[in-house]
Structures are given as C-alpha cells and as structure tokens.
Amino acid sequence: MASTANAIDARGVSKVFKGAGQDEVRALDNVSVTIRENEFFTLLGPSGCGKTTLLRLIAGFDFPTEGEILLHGENIALLPPYKRPVNTVFQNYALFPHMTVGQNIAFGLEMLGKPKDEIAARVSEMLKLVRMEELKDRRTSQISGGQQQRVALARALAPRPKVLLLDEPLSALDYKLRKDMQIELKRLQHDTGITFIFVTHDQEEALTMSDRIAVMSKGKILQVGSPHDIYVRPVDHFVANFIGETNFLKGKVISSKGGKATVELAPGGTLLADVPEAGLPKGEISLVVRPENATLVKPGKGDLSGTVETIVYFGTDTHVHLKLTDGTAFMVRQQNAAGSGVDVKTGDKAGIAIAAGTPRILMD
Amino acid sequence: MSDATRIAENARRADIRNRWWLTAPALFILFVAAIGPLLVVLLYSFMLKGDFGDVKYGQFSLDGWFSVFFERDIFDDTVGIAEAHVSILWRSVKLSLITTLLTLFIGFPTAYYISIQEPRRRDLLVFMVTIPFWTNILIRTFAMQEVVRNEGVINTLLVWSGIVDRPIQIMYTDWAIFFGMVYVYLPLMVLPLYASMEKIDFRLVEAGYDLYAGRFQVLRRVIIPLVKPGIVAGSILVFIPSLGAYVTPRVLGGGKNLMLGNLIDLQFGQGKNWPLGSALSITLLVIVTVALLFYVRNASKSGGGHGH
The missing domain is CATH 1.10.3720.10 (MetI-like)
Incomplete structure (x- = not known):
C-alpha cells in the first residue's frame, strides 16, 4: 500500500433520485473530490446538501447515476456494501438489538470468517480502545446513548476498514458528551491510522476535528480545504456564511496587482483585499471581513464608520453590531481582556479599523 | 378519622364497587360463553355414554378417557393402545x-x-x-x-x-x-x-x-x-x-x-x-x-x- 495513494477518489459523481411521477432530485451533481489516506475528512453542509448521499455512495448503500468512486485506485462504485473494505457508523448507531455489545462488535469479523480466537482477541481490543470492557455482555438497549455511540464505533472499527464513514454520529448526544466524543474520535483516528470521512452540519464540529473539510450545498462541493483555509479564505457567500460569523461588504475593484486588489467600498472608503485564486469576478464584488479582524476606533478614524446599534456581551468577548453609513449591517467582535477594546454605547458613532491582509474577495 | 380521609375512603370504595358493576357483563359473557361450555365438555368426558348418544347424567365413568388412548379387544378383552x-x-x-x-x-x-x-x-x-x-x-x-x-x-x-x-x-x-x-x-x-x-x-x-x-x-x-x-x-x-x-x-x-x-x-x-x-x-x-x-x-x- 503506497502511502501516497488516495483513500477515496470520487470522479464526476452524480446521483439522481426518481421521485413520484416525473420528479427527479439531483442529490449529487458532478462531484469530484479526493480524500487522502489517514486523513480526517469532513463533509460539511446543511441538510439536503448531498453529504449523506455521497457517504452512502462510498458505503455502497446506493449506487451513483454517473461517475466512479475509487478506493485506493480501484473502482468500487458498483460493488455491494459487503464487498467494500469500508465501514459505517450510523447516525442512530443501528446497533443490533438482539445481540450483546460483544456480539455486535464481533459481527463484522464473523462475517469475514475470522477464526474464533482472533475474533475474541479483537473484540476485547476494541472494547478497550473505546473504554467499554465492563459492558461486553450487556444488551445494547441497556446502555446509554454515549455508550451506544462507542459500541457503534468499535463495531465499525473492528474489521479494520480502509475507510471509516461517520454519518452525523454525534448529533444525538448532548453538548457535554458531544465535546468528549469529538476528542475521543480524534484520538481513535490517530491511534488506528484509518481514514475517517465524517459527515456533519455542525460547522464548529467540522472546524475543530477535521484535517480537511469539503463544504457542500445543493449537491455540489463548493470548497475543499483545511479548516483554516476555509475559514480565512472562503470562496463564496455560502461558505463564508456557513462557517463562522461574517461581515459582507459590497464594492468595486479599482485596481489590482500581485494578488491584491484595491476595492472602493459601497459604504465609502477603500480597502486592500486578497483576490481569489480563480481570479476576479466581473462587476460588483463582495468582500468578507471576519468580526474578529475588525476593531472599534475613534469616530473619523479607521477604514469604515458607523453607528452602534446593539451590544451583546458573551463573557470572553463582546459583539458590537453597527450600521454603516449606507445601511449595511456590520459586526465587530472585541475581546474582553483587561484594558482592550473601546467603550461605546448604543447610538455612538464609531470608526472601524480592519486588520490589513484579512479582507477577501468572494467569487460571487 | 378526619372528614377528608373519610370522604376519600368512601370515594375509593365506590370506585371499586363501580368497577365490579362495570366489568360484570364482560365476566358474565366470559363465563357463559367460554368457561361454562368447557366445563360441560369436561363433565361429559367423565360420564357414562348413553345408548343413543348423549350421556347418562350423574354416572361417573373413565371410559371416555380410557378410550382416548386404549382399546379393549372385543374377543379376549385384552387392553391395547388405541x-x-x-x-x-x-x-x-x-x-x-x-x-x-x-x-x-x-x-x-x-x-x-x-x-x-x-x-x-x-x-x-x-x-x-x-x-x-x-x-x-x-x-x-x-x-x-x-x-x-x-x-x-x-x-x-x-x-x-x-x-x-x-x-x-x-x-x-x-x-x-x-x-x-x-x-x-x-x-x-x-x-x-x-x-x-x-x-x-x-x-x-x-x-x-x-x-x-x-x-x-x-x-x-x-x-x-x-x-x-x-x-x-x-x-x-x-x-x-x-x-x-x-x-x-x-x-x-x-x-x-x-x-x-x-x-x-x-x-x-x-x-x-x-x-x-x-x-x-x-x-x-x-x-x-x-x-x-x-x-x-x-x-x-x-x-x-x-x-x-
């Protein structure tokens, strides 16, 4: 197995579902994506964006209408799920209710025809990995949601799949447990060295856990990149809006050179902004400025000016919502560390300074 | 006993009484339609058979049960499996x-x-x-x-x-x-x-x-x-x-x-x-x-x- 090989290579994959009558739903539209070996890869998007469909195509529960899916270079698009070295952690775990915890974990190994002693050893190894040794003989209905989650993970990891698919596995857990499981999942991925493909609609979960993220919407992948990439350099409105909080500013490009463009902003003033790799879009453009890259300054100073509308206190930081001179809403996030920030009240005029190098031009 | 507990106790008794009255028709039907006939069948199985069908009331006999599994040879009266x-x-x-x-x-x-x-x-x-x-x-x-x-x-x-x-x-x-x-x-x-x-x-x-x-x-x-x-x-x-x-x-x-x-x-x-x-x-x-x-x-x- 070459270490440079891609775990999954989806090429021009489309999936059309025939609805009732003439309706057709294009759940995936010509999607191509490469997932590297030993990577924690996240498919992120709102419900109905096609992320689960893509996962099901990789698992083999559905077959693509067009395109091919390569696993370590071999096309698996039309193989039944039981012939793919890929395992799934289902959203509601789908543990077999008629089996004990241990029997659930052993199931895949038994189906692969492994010898009995090897199965027993592997099951206890897995139970240890997910810290569930003492619950081996319990029924799956007798354990908590978080424990079921661990069993589902152990069951899917036991046959040592080349790729582990996780379909929103944390969505049924409460906040605290979810946080713990996020760390647990990272640890498991690190310990096992298995490629994880993780589906979620939770942007925070995606940012904290992933090596790389693919942001999806309406059956297409909009952007693939590291969490940092996606956050700092979103390609379009959807990505910028879906991940983190964002200010959008409209404007016109007056000049550009060396990847930087000077933009005349609609609310007045000019800004130097990063140009997307694919080049400048035509006509009026949009800029994205993250709230933490803006600071409040004295009126008349800074890059923009506006009026304070609301102030929301969050403990570690404060969100100041302003209205710019042309009516655009703008939010500034100030840290509440001692001595930082400017004291403002609702109705005050204020200047807004934007950190150099942070504004970015969107593709749409 | 205070008034309140007495009233509560009376209400509880009335409740139980009502429950009996309400279930009485069902119990009656259950007995007459299901258990009753079964008891008749059970009784008949322990009686002597009548000459032209029916049974001879009040005459206890195990002949019925005996013949379920055994039979008596007509000629030498030996008992064999039916x-x-x-x-x-x-x-x-x-x-x-x-x-x-x-x-x-x-x-x-x-x-x-x-x-x-x-x-x-x-x-x-x-x-x-x-x-x-x-x-x-x-x-x-x-x-x-x-x-x-x-x-x-x-x-x-x-x-x-x-x-x-x-x-x-x-x-x-x-x-x-x-x-x-x-x-x-x-x-x-x-x-x-x-x-x-x-x-x-x-x-x-x-x-x-x-x-x-x-x-x-x-x-x-x-x-x-x-x-x-x-x-x-x-x-x-x-x-x-x-x-x-x-x-x-x-x-x-x-x-x-x-x-x-x-x-x-x-x-x-x-x-x-x-x-x-x-x-x-x-x-x-x-x-x-x-x-x-x-x-x-x-x-x-x-x-x-x-x-x-």
Whole structure:
C-alpha cells in the first residue's frame, strides 16, 4: 500500500433520485473530490446538501447515476456494501438489538470468517480502545446513548476498514458528551491510522476535528480545504456564511496587482483585499471581513464608520453590531481582556479599523 | 378519622364497587360463553355414554378417557393402545406442523415483499391478504376443490401442457389437505409476520450489509431474529386451528384421511360416544394450551430486544 495513494477518489459523481411521477432530485451533481489516506475528512453542509448521499455512495448503500468512486485506485462504485473494505457508523448507531455489545462488535469479523480466537482477541481490543470492557455482555438497549455511540464505533472499527464513514454520529448526544466524543474520535483516528470521512452540519464540529473539510450545498462541493483555509479564505457567500460569523461588504475593484486588489467600498472608503485564486469576478464584488479582524476606533478614524446599534456581551468577548453609513449591517467582535477594546454605547458613532491582509474577495 | 380521609375512603370504595358493576357483563359473557361450555365438555368426558348418544347424567365413568388412548379387544378383552386414535392424533400434529412450515415459507417472502413497498401500496396489499376472510371457509374449501380435483385447474393445465398424460390424483390425498389448509391459513401467517417486519429499522439491514454480511447472512443473522416474535405468533396462529381443522380434511381429504376434528365429530355423530368425543376435545385443548404456553414464554423472552 503506497502511502501516497488516495483513500477515496470520487470522479464526476452524480446521483439522481426518481421521485413520484416525473420528479427527479439531483442529490449529487458532478462531484469530484479526493480524500487522502489517514486523513480526517469532513463533509460539511446543511441538510439536503448531498453529504449523506455521497457517504452512502462510498458505503455502497446506493449506487451513483454517473461517475466512479475509487478506493485506493480501484473502482468500487458498483460493488455491494459487503464487498467494500469500508465501514459505517450510523447516525442512530443501528446497533443490533438482539445481540450483546460483544456480539455486535464481533459481527463484522464473523462475517469475514475470522477464526474464533482472533475474533475474541479483537473484540476485547476494541472494547478497550473505546473504554467499554465492563459492558461486553450487556444488551445494547441497556446502555446509554454515549455508550451506544462507542459500541457503534468499535463495531465499525473492528474489521479494520480502509475507510471509516461517520454519518452525523454525534448529533444525538448532548453538548457535554458531544465535546468528549469529538476528542475521543480524534484520538481513535490517530491511534488506528484509518481514514475517517465524517459527515456533519455542525460547522464548529467540522472546524475543530477535521484535517480537511469539503463544504457542500445543493449537491455540489463548493470548497475543499483545511479548516483554516476555509475559514480565512472562503470562496463564496455560502461558505463564508456557513462557517463562522461574517461581515459582507459590497464594492468595486479599482485596481489590482500581485494578488491584491484595491476595492472602493459601497459604504465609502477603500480597502486592500486578497483576490481569489480563480481570479476576479466581473462587476460588483463582495468582500468578507471576519468580526474578529475588525476593531472599534475613534469616530473619523479607521477604514469604515458607523453607528452602534446593539451590544451583546458573551463573557470572553463582546459583539458590537453597527450600521454603516449606507445601511449595511456590520459586526465587530472585541475581546474582553483587561484594558482592550473601546467603550461605546448604543447610538455612538464609531470608526472601524480592519486588520490589513484579512479582507477577501468572494467569487460571487 | 378526619372528614377528608373519610370522604376519600368512601370515594375509593365506590370506585371499586363501580368497577365490579362495570366489568360484570364482560365476566358474565366470559363465563357463559367460554368457561361454562368447557366445563360441560369436561363433565361429559367423565360420564357414562348413553345408548343413543348423549350421556347418562350423574354416572361417573373413565371410559371416555380410557378410550382416548386404549382399546379393549372385543374377543379376549385384552387392553391395547388405541392405534386408530394415536395415529390420527399424530397425523393431525404432523399435518399441522407441515402446514405451519409451508405457510411460513410462503408467508415470509410475501410479508417481506409487502413491508418494503411504499406505504400506500403496502396498505392495499395487506387489505388484499385479508380478502379471503370475507368468504365462508366451506366455500373457500370447495373453491380449492375446483383447483385440485382431477378435472380441476391444476390437472387441466398439466394435461394440456403435456407434462402428464393422465390427471394426477391430488383430491382425497394429504396433498389436497395441504393445498386447502395452506390456502385457508396463509393470511394468519402473513399478517403477524408483516406486523413484525414493518417495525424493522431498515438501517439494521444496511448495518448488516456494511459489516460484510451477504444477503443470506443478513436474512439469517439480522432479519429473522428481529421478526422472531412475528414468526412465533404466526406459527401458533396457524398451528392451533390446523390441529382442530374439520372442514378442510373433510371436503378435500375425503372420508379416509381423518384429522382430530373429524374424529371428534364422528364421536358426537355416528359413533354416539359423547364422553369419548369430550375427552378427545379436552386432549386437543391441552395440546393447544401447551403450544400457547410455549408461545407466551418465547414472546416474553424476545420482548425486551426492541427500542433504543
């Protein structure tokens, strides 16, 4: 197995579902994506964006209408799920209710025809990995949601799949447990060295856990990149809006050179902004400025000016919502560390300074 | 005792009294319609038989029970096993077991097929399964006679297509009884099976496939254990009435292929031996009760398996 090989290579994959009558739903539209070996890869998007469909195509529960899916270079698009070295952690775990915890974990190994002693050893190894040794003989209905989650993970990891698919596995857990499981999942991925493909609609979960993220919407992948990439350099409105909080500013490009463009902003003033790799879009453009890259300054100073509308206190930081001179809403996030920030009240005029190098031009 | 507690106590007593009054009609019907007749049958089985049917009231006798399993030789008075009864009993159990298995093998794929359809089509199919219930069992059995007799549908087709030269004798054989019983009891198997299958979380099937189980393994290791309550319920629902089947073996099996139901009928009719008929009825009841106890035990064992 070459270490440079891609775990999954989806090429021009489309999936059309025939609805009732003439309706057709294009759940995936010509999607191509490469997932590297030993990577924690996240498919992120709102419900109905096609992320689960893509996962099901990789698992083999559905077959693509067009395109091919390569696993370590071999096309698996039309193989039944039981012939793919890929395992799934289902959203509601789908543990077999008629089996004990241990029997659930052993199931895949038994189906692969492994010898009995090897199965027993592997099951206890897995139970240890997910810290569930003492619950081996319990029924799956007798354990908590978080424990079921661990069993589902152990069951899917036991046959040592080349790729582990996780379909929103944390969505049924409460906040605290979810946080713990996020760390647990990272640890498991690190310990096992298995490629994880993780589906979620939770942007925070995606940012904290992933090596790389693919942001999806309406059956297409909009952007693939590291969490940092996606956050700092979103390609379009959807990505910028879906991940983190964002200010959008409209404007016109007056000049550009060396990847930087000077933009005349609609609310007045000019800004130097990063140009997307694919080049400048035509006509009026949009800029994205993250709230933490803006600071409040004295009126008349800074890059923009506006009026304070609301102030929301969050403990570690404060969100100041302003209205710019042309009516655009703008939010500034100030840290509440001692001595930082400017004291403002609702109705005050204020200047807004934007950190150099942070504004970015969107593709749409 | 304060007023409040006295009022509460009175209310509680009135409540219990009302409950008795309200359940009285149901208890009355239960006794008159179910337990009462059974007691009569039980009493009759311990009486001396009358000369022209009926029993000699008040004359205790174990003859009825004795003849269920034993017979006295007419000539030398030695006691032997009542082979006719034992063989008919065994035959009934055997035919009922085979009927149950046949309905299970036909009913399982049928119920599975129905359960994977869209909801509206599903309702229609379930409805269609129940259609035979609208007609009297005797009429259905005569319809089956049309299918299996020598000039019937099956033989006409076989002869016409040249597979056989002469009609095969199906009528008045065990095969005819199987055809009839499977046809009559199939819905009783399909409906409970469907009820269990409909509840299956299809993701469990997907999980099975995902964990390297092929179609057969998923069926054996995932689907069958999950629908086990339905399999047990359907089997009991088919087995019990099969055991006492009367019309089907009579019409399709002719006079010679008796089952327990026919034997009992014979004792009350031509045989004019009511105590024996009563004892045979109670024997049937005991077999059915044992089968039911087996069911109840099984159902409660697999009951805790569902849900998260």
